[in-house]
Amino acid sequence: MKKATPANKSSRISPGRRILESLREAVDWAEGKPVAVRITAVDVPTVDVRQLRHKLGLSQAEFAAKFGFQPSTLRNWEQGRTRPHGPSRVLLAVIAHHPEAVEDALRNAAS
Numbered sequence: 001m002k003k004a005t006p007a008n009k010s011s012r013i014s015p016g017r018r019i020l021e022s023l024r025e026a027v028d029w030a031e032g033k034p035v036a037v038r039i040t041a042v043d044v045p046t047v048d049v050r051q052l053r054h055k056l057g058l059s060q061a062e063f064a065a066k067f068g069f070q071p072s073t074l075r076n077w078e079q080g081r082t083r084p085h086g087p088s089r090v091l092l093a094v095i096a097h098h099p100e101a102v103e104d105a106l107r108n109a110a111s
Helices: 015-030 049-055 060-067 071-078 086-097 099-110
Strands: none
Touching (some): 049 086, 060 071, 086 099
16 A cells, blocks of 8 residues: 655755744844844833822832832932833833732732
């Protein structure tokens, strides 16, 4: 009895070849060459940290302790010396809309 073979066996790409092609595409993209890639951008809003802290009725020390920030970092944000970036900016956006969710997550992570 003859084994069944896929009709389009020659067009199947091995996992190794797919990895190599992906690496070549990544290098081309990094070098600025035109490559068909999908880029997803997420717009994280800027949060006025002082206004948020006042809205929650917390001092700088209380806000920093409650949400895991360094008090000096919070002071720098509020005084405009630095701005929150990356994960801090995302966390502040979540705190602005759902502070109870962040408090709950931090409480559960501690236990």
